[in-house]
Amino acid sequence: MSAPSPQRITLIGLGTIGMSMAGLHLSRDHTIIDVFDTRPDFEDYLFKTLPNFLTHQSPSSSSPSVISSLVSSGRLNIHKTLETACASATIVQEQGPENLPFKQSLWAKVESLAPVTAHFWTSTSGIAASAQQQDMHDKTRLLVVHPFNPPHIMPLLEIVPSPTTSPSRVEFAREYFSLPGSRHRPVVLQKEIPGFVGNRLAFALLREACYLVQEDVVSAKDLDTILMASLGPRWAGNGVFESYQQGGGEGGIQAFLQKLGGTMQEVWDGLGKVNVLGDEGTQWKDKVISQTNDAYGNLTVGQVREKEERLKEFVRIQTKKYGHVESKL
């Protein structure tokens, strides 16, 4: 089950995440991509949309004609049925709706259609593989491959097996996304947990952010400025544990926890407890939504493109080497 050999990847569900995933897979050599989506205008939509996700191409080739040439060369196959889409897959990956009955029924069907050796990956952001595989016969084949938006640029893939997923299938996925030259960084989680790790960290910070806006400590826009002017660039270069290891000086994170322990506990005791569901949430929601709308409105396609270019630079710099002069200290 070695990953670097040529793969034939069936993508089910070509919304924004699915298109971006297609971009990711097409940036690899020797991949063949089969796509299937139930929207009636799927083929037109694909020709118009997919070029935006082929960032390994030069900007000038980001036009519908690049899709024609992928189709005519056989690297991209557009299917009208799930049957033909899955028939020759080595990997089937779904980016469908976040709906448990839909996913359970889909995987049972896919299991009956795909070759017995094919790997099954779900791009879900929230539904564990152990729940999705309920109606499958073989419960060793499915695992979560949770990307961060947009997957064709963002390095992270959270690989989350169910307790019954075969370790060799986990390793196959990890290897596929670690191919030499890839900027992608797959991480395997040891346990299923709601939100996986990336979104748990994001939502923990978001909850406090919503609380601070509710309490009028800071506006939504100023909070964003604070994050971008401090923690964003810090965590782009250093993880949170690494940062505090460095912040603690010679004593490392242990010294940091001792020195800042009082402030940290005071902050932890006072963290906001807003809720997204239920009555309690109303006040902060109104403030957050109106302040965010006022600050940003709807981003134009040009603004989104500019932000993607910036994101690509951040990711590129993460792996760049720097010459440095040893200090005399």
Add this chain to the structure above:
Amino acid sequence: MSAPSPQRITLIGLGTIGMSMAGLHLSRDHTIIDVFDTRPDFEDYLFKTLPNFLTHQSPSSSSPSVISSLVSSGRLNIHKTLETACASATIVQEQGPENLPFKQSLWAKVESLAPVTAHFWTSTSGIAASAQQQDMHDKTRLLVVHPFNPPHIMPLLEIVPSPTTSPSRVEFAREYFSLPGSRHRPVVLQKEIPGFVGNRLAFALLREACYLVQEDVVSAKDLDTILMASLGPRWAGNGVFESYQQGGGEGGIQAFLQKLGGTMQEVWDGLGKVNVLGDEGTQWKDKVISQTNDAYGNLTVGQVREKEERLKEFVRIQTKKYGHVESKL
């Protein structure tokens, strides 16, 4: 009280943050810096250490001789007493120990020594101006200017007035750090709150990170990889509210909160409740400290330098403009 005019800044306490602050102020035109610290070898230490924080200089000029020329030109004055250090200040800024009685006594002394027009800034990471100013006669002069480490590179300054701080002194500080050409981004908070905003956001995420390590969902090192491969670069380019405004598509953050509300509430309900003080913390602390030590050990000076170079690039890219092709979508 306009900020861009020449300023004479007294720095009290020249540890790592103080040295970095000196670097920040010396990167401005027309500033004069007076420094005072009680360590016995202060002058030697300054000559050896400060060159590392003069990043606006070329690397080759980062040597003790650059300090000699700053001293002989009168831009940098090394003092043996608080009296002479404060005598001509337009701004007095302290980076002393995080100890309330020390700061209260310091500001009462500084008030008696500095010109009556001088602005008083504390770089504290945790002690509110309203508490620090207790023994001062004039309670309109002091405010928090909380930097993020390292201040000579990191753009954020959290400006946190006490309820009695004069608004014109708040505006003066904001203007000083917003000088044209500056990469610094001051943000004024509307209320004093423990940890201010940046560290509250950081500690909210850290608490969940410690919980996930405690629960063996992920190792400290893998958690750092996840953060650097997703949220770090995302938040370097977009704030948290802006990201979800974009993530919600045409419906913005309101649509995002509706779509992800169930998962988000499940995550919020299950966020870890580890404590840094008290018995409950032992288990996660041992795991976090040992895994962080195993992953990183002590960073060498060369590694720290390399990380600073990377941080400077992230910050530079944040303000870079990109040409882009408007999509046909």
